[in-house]
Amino acid sequence: MITEKEQLVSFVLHLADDSLVLGHRNSEWTGHGPILEQDIAISNIALDLIGQARNFYQYAAALKADGATEDTLAYLRDAMDYKNALIAELNKGDWAVTTLRQFFFSTSKFYLYQQLQNNSDTTLAAIAEKSLKEVTYHLRWSAEWVIRLGDGTDESNARVKTALEYLWPYTGELITPASYEQAQPGIDFAALKKNWTNHVLQVLEQALLTPPVNDWMQSGGKQGIHTEHLGYLLAEMQYLQRSYPGCEW
Amino acid sequence: MKLIFLHKYHYGDIPGENTGNATTSRPASTEWPLWEVFIRSKQGLDHKHVGSLHASDAAMAIENARDVYTRRQEGISIWVVESKHIHAADPAEAQSLYDPANDKIYRHPTFYDLPDELTHI
Amino acid sequence: MSLIELEKIFQDKIDKEIRIEPKDWMPEKYRQTLIRQISQHAHSEIVGMLPEGNWITRAPTLRRKVTLIAKVQDEAGHGLYLYSSAETLGISRDEMVSQLNSGKAKYSSIFNYPTTSWADMGAIGWLVDGAAIMNQVPLCRNSYGPYARAMVRVCKEESFHQRQGFEILLVLSRGSEAQRKMCQNAINRWWWPSVMMFGPGDDASPHTAQSMKWKIKRFTNDELRQKFIDICAEQVKLLGMTLPDPDLKWNAAKGHYDFGAIDWTEFWNVVAGNGPCNKERLEARNKAHDDGAWVREAAVAYARKQKDKLSQTKVA
Numbered sequence: 001m002i003t004e005k006e007q008l009v010s011f012v013l014h015l016a017d018d019s020l021v022l023g024h025r026n027s028e029w030t031g032h033g034p035i036l037e038q039d040i041a042i043s044n045i046a047l048d049l050i051g052q053a054r055n056f057y058q059y060a061a062a063l064k065a066d067g068a069t070e071d072t073l074a075y076l077r078d079a080m081d082y083k084n085a086l087i088a089e090l091n092k093g094d095w096a097v098t099t100l101r102q103f104f105f106s107t108s109k110f111y112l113y114q115q116l117q118n119n120s121d122t123t124l125a126a127i128a129e130k131s132l133k134e135v136t137y138h139l140r141w142s143a144e145w146v147i148r149l150g151d152g153t154d155e156s157n158a159r160v161k162t163a164l165e166y167l168w169p170y171t172g173e174l175i176t177p178a179s180y181e182q183a184q185p186g187i188d189f190a191a192l193k194k195n196w197t198n199h200v201l202q203v204l205e206q207a208l209l210t211p212p213v214n215d216w217m218q219s220g221g222k223q224g225i226h227t228e229h230l231g232y233l234l235a236e237m238q239y240l241q242r243s244y245p246g247c248e249w
Numbered sequence: 250m251k252l253i254f255l256h257k258y259h260y261g262d263i264p265g266e267n268t269g270n271a272t273t274s275r276p277a278s279t280e281w282p283l284w285e286v287f288i289r290s291k292q293g294l295d296h297k298h299v300g301s302l303h304a305s306d307a308a309m310a311i312e313n314a315r316d317v318y319t320r321r322q323e324g325i326s327i328w329v330v331e332s333k334h335i336h337a338a339d340p341a342e343a344q345s346l347y348d349p350a351n352d353k354i355y356r357h358p359t360f361y362d363l364p365d366e367l368t369h370i
Numbered sequence: 371m372s373l374i375e376l377e378k379i380f381q382d383k384i385d386k387e388i389r390i391e392p393k394d395w396m397p398e399k400y401r402q403t404l405i406r407q408i409s410q411h412a413h414s415e416i417v418g419m420l421p422e423g424n425w426i427t428r429a430p431t432l433r434r435k436v437t438l439i440a441k442v443q444d445e446a447g448h449g450l451y452l453y454s455s456a457e458t459l460g461i462s463r464d465e466m467v468s469q470l471n472s473g474k475a476k477y478s479s480i481f482n483y484p485t486t487s488w489a490d491m492g493a494i495g496w497l498v499d500g501a502a503i504m505n506q507v508p509l510c511r512n513s514y515g516p517y518a519r520a521m522v523r524v525c526k527e528e529s530f531h532q533r534q535g536f537e538i539l540l541v542l543s544r545g546s547e548a549q550r551k552m553c554q555n556a557i558n559r560w561w562w563p564s565v566m567m568f569g570p571g572d573d574a575s576p577h578t579a580q581s582m583k584w585k586i587k588r589f590t591n592d593e594l595r596q597k598f599i600d601i602c603a604e605q606v607k608l609l610g611m612t613l614p615d616p617d618l619k620w621n622a623a624k625g626h627y628d629f630g631a632i633d634w635t636e637f638w639n640v641v642a643g644n645g646p647c648n649k650e651r652l653e654a655r656n657k658a659h660d661d662g663a664w665v666r667e668a669a670v671a672y673a674r675k676q677k678d679k680l681s682q683t684k685v686a
Contacts, residue, residue, distance in 0.1 A: 024427060027435075030442050031423035032654065034662025035281070036416070036450045037302055037313040043443040044316050047436055054432050071431045095665045141312060148305075151675065152668025159664065233427075240430035240488055247545055249430035249488075249538075279667045280464040283457065300520070301454045303463065305669035306676065317447055321527070340393045 002180075009063050010083060010180035012124070013073065014222055016056030017084035020074055021230070022105060023049030024237060028092050041141065045102065048134040055127045075241035079230045083178075086221035087170035089230040096156070096163040099145035104167060104200065106139040108174040111195040112187070119186050143203045150207025157208065164204075165212055171200075172217025181222075283332040284310040286317075288324035296328050304329075384585050389515040392458040400584055403577070404514055405459050407586060409466045412452035413477035415445045416470070417651050421485040422494060430488060434538070438491060441531050448524045455516035471656045478502075479637065480563050482645030489542055489549075489556035495535015497557070497564040497602065503528055504598050505568065508588035517586070536605070543609040550611075557606070558614040565629075566637045568595040574634075596626055603627045 026046035033039025057070035087105060092098050113135055116128035149160040175193040182189065204211060220226065240249065281303040287296035299318050304310035310329040318324065338346060354360050363370070371379075376395050383390065390396055419442045426442065429435035453463045469475035480498055485491070506528065509521040542553040569575055569591040581587035599618075606613050617630035639645070 020432075024435075027426050027439050030426055030439055031419035031446070032658040032661075033446075034658070034665035035303065036446050036453070037304065037317060038665075039446050040443055040450070041313065041316045043439055043446070044320070047439055047443070050432060050436050050439070054436075057432070074432055075430075094661070144308065144312075148672040149665075149668050152672040153664065155664045156668030156671075236427050239428050244546065244548055247430075247549060248541055249434055249545075279663070279670050280462060281666065281670065283454075300451055300523070301457070302450060305666075306673040309669070317450060320443075320447070337393060340391065341395070 004183070005063065007180045007183040008121070009060055010178075011184055012056050012060040012063065014083035014178070014180065016053045016060060016073070017082045018053075018088055018105075018109075019049040019056065020053035021082070021084040021233065022088040022102075023047075023053060024233060025088065025090075025092050026098070026102075029098065034095055042098070045138050045141070048131075048138065052127070052131045052134070055130070059123050059127065071241070075238045079226050079234055080224045082226065082230060082234070083222050083224060084230075085170070085173045086218055086227055087167060087174065089221070089227060089233060090167070090170065091229055093163065093166075094159060095145075096149050096159040097166065099142050099149065100160060100163045101167055102138060103142035103146050103203065104171050104174060106135050106142055107196050107199050108192070109135045110139050111192045111199075115187055115192070119184075146203055146209075147207045150204075150209050160207065161209065164209055168212050169214075169216060169218045172215075173219045173221060176217070176219065178222040281305045284314075284329045285332050285335060286310075286314040287328040287330075288314070288318055289326035290324055292325060296326065299323070301332060307331075381583075384513050384583075387585075389518060390513050391515045399580075400586075401459050403581065403584070404517065404586060405456055405461050407581075408452055408456040408459075408517055408520075409461070409469065410476050410478075412449045412456065412466065413470045413475055414481065415449035415452060417477045417481045417655065418498075419445045419449075420651055420654050421481055421483070421647070422491060424485050425488060425491050428488070429491075434491075437534055441495075441534060444527050444531070447527070451520040451523055452517075455514075455520040458516045467659060471652065471659055473643070473652055476641070478567060479640040479645060480567050482640050482648045482651060483559070483563055484647050486559075487552050487556060489539065489552040490560070492535050492538030492542060492553070493556035493560040495531055495533075496539055496605075497535075497560045498567065499528060499531045499535055500602065501564045501567040501598050503532060504594050508594075509586075511585075511588060513585035539609055539611075543611060553609070554611050557609075557611050561614050562633065562636075563640075565595060565599065566632060566634075568592070568598065570634065570637070571632075599627050599629050 023046045026042050026049065029039065029042045030046065031039065033042055053074070054070050057073045060073060061068040061070060085105075087101055090097070090101065093101075110132070113128040113132040117125050117132055119125045119128065146160065149156040151157070175189075175196045177187075177189045181187070201211070241247075282305070283301055284304055284307075285301050286299050288299045289296045302310065302313050302317055304313045307329060310331075311327050314327045314329055319327070350356075377397055380390070380394075380396060380400075383394075390400075422438065422445075423442050426435065426438050429438050453466060456466060457463060466475070470477065485494070503525065506521055506525055510518055510525055512518050512521070539553055539557075542549040545553075572578060572590045572592045575591055578587060578590055582590070603613060603618060603620075615630045617628060619628050621628045640648070643649075
């Protein structure tokens with residue numbers, strides 16, 4: 001029997017992993033962006049996401065109360081324990097993949113945090129309220145890029161189409177709750193799905209894009225069943241903590 | 250006096266044609282235009298010029314300004330204007346423009362000689 | 371006005387510490403020197419993102435990860451401020467970037483050394499940023515207004531970088547045997563390149579005299595280098611580490627540290643492109659620029675379409 005507290009810990013870890021993994025991916029752009037101004041912008045989003053992850057990890061550590069810290073949770077768990085949605089761990093790809101993924105991701109977080117900020121769990125509500133301000137900006141920034149690329153040049157339109165084909169099967173997981181999500185009181189996942197779909201379709205239309213007809217969706221990330229990408233990401237991220245156990249940094 | 254209109258995708262204060270500005274290159278057509286950024290640091294203060302940046306349109310210029318120039322809570326409001334729209338007075342005209350104000354000291358309150366007993370004025 | 375009169379007025383202003391602004395008359399040589407100096411400085415910030423960016427994905431804690439990203443991001447900002455101030459002199463950023471990417475422009479040689487361990491993030495912050503700050507603080511008062519203002523902003527932000535670096539080394543120096551080894555190793559590798567960051571000695575630095583006269587340089591290379599060495603020789607004691615210079619010794623008579631001979635052959639070789647990472651750095655910059663071309667083009671095309679739409683609705 002899974003206790004309520006265990007469900008809550010899983011939920012918080014899922015939120016943390018989502019933000020950390022995507023933040024990590026975005027930070028791979030730092031120093032390599034298409035123009036200085038956007039290098040700074042994507043780095044800002046990475047910083048916001050990793051900041052959110054830290055808040056969630058700290059809360060999860062407090063709930064667990066077994067000596068865990070934000071760093072043991074981030075650096076000493078294996079891929080099978082990570083609960084992020086698959087879409088977050090995919091390689092950063094080109095600017096079209098990065099901005100379109102950010103758009104799908106931020107749209108789901110936007111509607112989730114909107115609900116969570118009124119949650120009876122005051123810690124979660126506080127983190128959601130703070131994160132919502134950041135996510136609102138990420139959503140605006142990424143939607144604008146998706147539209148710009150879709151309605152830009154032939155090449156950018158082709159690239160964002162390719163990105164859409166690639167990413168679309170990973171979007172289902174963003175709006176399909178795992179059991180530990182459904183166990184949380186006060187979240188209307190049906191509304192989240194509806195809002196997500198409406199907003200996504202509206203922006204895609206502005207970007208002259210249509211979602212693929214194949215609606216088969218990948219899943220598993222939230223339950224710890226990941227793509228091959230996550231293993232490499234964690235091997236890199238956790239290298240120092242794994243190679244030199246028990247050290248201060 | 251003359252006003253200079255700068256037909257360049259450049260910062261407003263670019264030297265005029267007569268200063269041997271030989272290195273100026275025509276920006277490639279895909280270079281994003283240059284924008285000047287003005288930030289209000291807190292409510293009640295003027296927007297102040299803080300620098301410039303490149304952006305493809307005004308909305309992006311404001312977002313870029315937010316990311317570039319307010320990372321450390323430097324502002325609560327942003328103005329941007331495309332640099333080519335800045336009109337600048339010619340510094341060579343500075344004497345005729347600004348020196349004539351030098352001897353108009355009667356514009357300053359201290360010019361008027363009044364008794365110390367007079368208060369609230 | 372004759373050229374000689376203009377030059378006299380110009381030099382008078384400089385002598386009186388009056389800032390030169392973009393539209394003011396200035397000698398062509400002054401403009402060229404500034405463009406070279408500012409763009410090199412901007413390039414250094416941009417290339418400087420790479421060796422540190424190399425450790426963002428491997429930073430050992432979440433706190434280290436965010437502070438490192440913030441620092442590397444600041445460098446992008448600094449490059450941006452500096453490119454902007456050079457643009458006031460009549461050169462476009464595109465042109466400066468193409469000078470960098472083609473290998474024509476120079477940038478600080480220090481960034482052609484590899485970052486091989488986490489401790490390098492500390493050593494770069496402490497030594498490389500330390501040396502940079504020493505160079506940069508006097509530039510806040512340089513004679514060219516936009517450059518001076520950009521430098522004020524840069525210096526304000528830079529101060530956290532050096533503290534961050536020293537903190538990284540401090541934690542390592544109090545850590546395990548392996549961490550202490552990592553720490554000393556990084557200091558050993560970064561010390562001499564940092565000392566060389568101040569450029570060739572005064573006797574071999576052709577630009578110094580003119581630049582000092584124009585106040586786009588306030589202290590000579592050797593003056594700043596000595597100051598840097600004096601400070602670091604004391605700070606390293608707090609780490610319980612050593613600087614890799616057997617000749618480093620306090621000289622009470624001079625009130626300064628004596629130090630060993632600098633290997634200028636290495637310096638000039640790295641400048642000439644033979645450093646361990648010259649090729650990688652330029653390749654990385656070129657790749658980012660080339661891979662970003664379609665993105666920049668798309669944004670311009672989209673903006674143009676929007677503008678056209680707007681003007682059409684106005685007509686209608």
